[in-house]
Amino acid sequence: MDSTKKRKVSALRVGTVWLILTVLLVVLSITAINVGSAGYSIKQILSAVFSSEKSTVKVVVMNLRLPRLILALLIGASLSSSGAILQSVMRNPLADPGTIGVSAGAGTAATTILLLFPQLTGSVPLFAFGGAALACFLIYTMAWKGGVDPTRIILSGVAINSVLGAYNALLQMLHSDSLEGVLAFMNGSLSGRSWTQVHTLMIYAGIGLLLSFLCIKSANTLQLGDEMAKSLGVNVSVTRVLLSAVSAFLAAATVSVAGMIGFVGLVVPHISRILVGSDYKQMLPTSMLMGSVVLLAADTLGRTIVPGMEIPVGIVMSVVGGPFFLYLLRKRGKMIGN
Amino acid sequence: MVINGEKLNIGYGDITVVKDMDINIQAGKITSIIGPNGSGKSTVLKALTRLLPYKFGSVYIDGRNLKDYSSKELARNIGVLPQMHSAPPDFQVKELVGYGRMPYQKWYQKNNAEDDRIVDWAMRSTGVWELREKSIHECSGGESQRVWIATVLTQQPEILFLDEPTTYLDIAHQLDMMQLVRKLNKENGIGVVMVLHDLSQALEVSDWIVVIKDGEKYDEGTPENVITPKMMKEVYDVECDIVHIEGREKPLIAYREIS
Numbered sequence: 001m002d003s004t005k006k007r008k009v010s011a012l013r014v015g016t017v018w019l020i021l022t023v024l025l026v027v028l029s030i031t032a033i034n035v036g037s038a039g040y041s042i043k044q045i046l047s048a049v050f051s052s053e054k055s056t057v058k059v060v061v062m063n064l065r066l067p068r069l070i071l072a073l074l075i076g077a078s079l080s081s082s083g084a085i086l087q088s089v090m091r092n093p094l095a096d097p098g099t100i101g102v103s104a105g106a107g108t109a110a111t112t113i114l115l116l117f118p119q120l121t122g123s124v125p126l127f128a129f130g131g132a133a134l135a136c137f138l139i140y141t142m143a144w145k146g147g148v149d150p151t152r153i154i155l156s157g158v159a160i161n162s163v164l165g166a167y168n169a170l171l172q173m174l175h176s177d178s179l180e181g182v183l184a185f186m187n188g189s190l191s192g193r194s195w196t197q198v199h200t201l202m203i204y205a206g207i208g209l210l211l212s213f214l215c216i217k218s219a220n221t222l223q224l225g226d227e228m229a230k231s232l233g234v235n236v237s238v239t240r241v242l243l244s245a246v247s248a249f250l251a252a253a254t255v256s257v258a259g260m261i262g263f264v265g266l267v268v269p270h271i272s273r274i275l276v277g278s279d280y281k282q283m284l285p286t287s288m289l290m291g292s293v294v295l296l297a298a299d300t301l302g303r304t305i306v307p308g309m310e311i312p313v314g315i316v317m318s319v320v321g322g323p324f325f326l327y328l329l330r331k332r333g334k335m336i337g338n
Numbered sequence: 339m340v341i342n343g344e345k346l347n348i349g350y351g352d353i354t355v356v357k358d359m360d361i362n363i364q365a366g367k368i369t370s371i372i373g374p375n376g377s378g379k380s381t382v383l384k385a386l387t388r389l390l391p392y393k394f395g396s397v398y399i400d401g402r403n404l405k406d407y408s409s410k411e412l413a414r415n416i417g418v419l420p421q422m423h424s425a426p427p428d429f430q431v432k433e434l435v436g437y438g439r440m441p442y443q444k445w446y447q448k449n450n451a452e453d454d455r456i457v458d459w460a461m462r463s464t465g466v467w468e469l470r471e472k473s474i475h476e477c478s479g480g481e482s483q484r485v486w487i488a489t490v491l492t493q494q495p496e497i498l499f500l501d502e503p504t505t506y507l508d509i510a511h512q513l514d515m516m517q518l519v520r521k522l523n524k525e526n527g528i529g530v531v532m533v534l535h536d537l538s539q540a541l542e543v544s545d546w547i548v549v550i551k552d553g554e555k556y557d558e559g560t561p562e563n564v565i566t567p568k569m570m571k572e573v574y575d576v577e578c579d580i581v582h583i584e585g586r587e588k589p590l591i592a593y594r595e596i597s
Contacts, residue, residue, distance in 0.1 A: 225420070225422060225423045227420035227423065228420055230389055230409070232441060233412065233440055234409065277428040279429065
């Protein structure tokens with residue numbers, strides 16, 4: 001009697017979390033369309049969008065704010081999903097796409113193109129994606145020794161990240177006068193993105209997010225420990241590589257469109273776990289939804305808080321996210337025994 | 339089902355832990371592997387269940403090489419409860435036990451009615467039915483060990499491998515665990531292979547005991563034939579008597595008094 005009650009409360013809890021996140025998502029989306037360097041009322045926007053005339057309002061909303069809104073939602077969901085999957089692969093809540101070299105690889109490729117081959121600047125997204133994939137592949141190759149084990153992945157990740165980081169630092173020092181583009185890339189931003197990027201990311205994030213739903217069962221099994229998973233007939237190393245590939249794909253897709261945005265992939269899955277538990281059936285969708293909410297909130301804040309100036313979403317995420325995460329850890333950590 | 343390990347050499351890196359081990363496991367029997375710390379007991383168990391690759395030698399299950407079994411096929415024939423296992427503390431008992439059906443499913447399949455029936459059976463057989471709605475962290479150490487046994491049982495294996503199933507449990511739960519092992523063996527005909535530290539328990543529940551010393555098989559046989567003062571002295575360097583008490587079927591180990 002008592003125990004059935006407990007089960008119902010838990011389902012209710014997941015439902016409540018999802019409902020709140022959805023409401024937040026809708027409210028934030030409307031806000032993101034309304035506010036900006038020029039503020040419009042909902043009525044103004046609606047009448048402009050649905051009229052056949054080409055007004056300033058329509059151009060701002062349809063060509064600037066709407067694509068940016070969609071990008072924020074897709075990137076937030078992708079990064080969170082990527083982080084959530086990687087945390088099961090590593091059996092470590094501190095894993096994020098940076099761990100497997102996605103950020104360093106993309107950063108290296110982008111820095112190289114922007115500073116050494118500026119004539120190719122238009123292809124930075126493509127190179128960033130390739131760089132991310134390459135760094136990730138390199139880390140897994142180094143870590144492979146009759147199978148992959150999380151400690152070896154993390155350690156070879158540390159090694160390769162540090163080499164790439166040194167290369168990036170050196171390149172930046174040698175070209176310290178032309179760092180504008182590099183800085184913009186390193187501090188991920190959604191500024192000035194258009195429908196072109198939305199279309200690209202829709203395809204990649206769409207595929208990636210769909211694939212991550214297929215990872216749910218495997219992610220859950222990895223949480224039981226390697227030996228237990230093996231004795232249940234799971235090929236642990238192959239599972240790890242496949243899940244990592246999905247995670248890297250999602251993160252690389254976002255990096256190539258928006259540059260490096262940290263923190264979302266690390267923190268959102270963690271908060272989701274505190275709210276709805278470790279079962280990926282609930283945890284993964286919660287992470288995606290919350291990732292969208294968080295990134296949209298950060299981006300909207302970044303472009304409105306200082307009038308006439310845009311603060312990159314990556315910076316807002318870290319500045320606001322860090323203290324909030326600390327607060328959450330102290331407040332809720334006790335409940336789950338962290 | 340019979341499992342034969344022939345001339346097994348097992349080790350980690352360059353170190354050989356187990357040398358030229360021949361070992362036979364009979365289905366339907368309770369076999370205990372005993373030996374001092376570091377003697378290679380768990381290593382043998384891991385090699386027989388393919389959790390650890392062996393360097394030389396071979397393992398056959400019913401005459402077929404262990405290497406020819408697919409992961410899932412193996413998991414349908416033998417169930418292994420490793421010494422180290424963990425689940426996220428908020429996982430629900432019945433959900434965890436449900437993972438035991440994975441060897442019977444494709445990666446995208448969920449438990450069907452038949453799977454649920456087997457999960458229920460496993461939970462009832464191990465006495466965790468009452469706990470099914472609870473989360474793992476609400477279970478005591480003894481309870482959660484039973485839940486893990488239920489998970490492995492859900493694989494419907496012919497032989498169950500348990501690596502030190504009583505370590506970390508208090509004496510009541512240790513005895514409880516041994517009772518459960520005996521019950522599963524008697525009522526369901528499941529073979530059990532255990533690595534045990536407690537020799538009294540090995541003596542009490544086993545049909546067959548394998549003694550390992552320094553990575554080599556020292557002796558094997560029925561408990562009464564294997565657990566002798568001579569073996570205790572040579573393998574563990576411990577003085578003891580084997581005493582019979584009226585009204586008890588099995589003898590007891592009386593260790594020399596600590597002076």
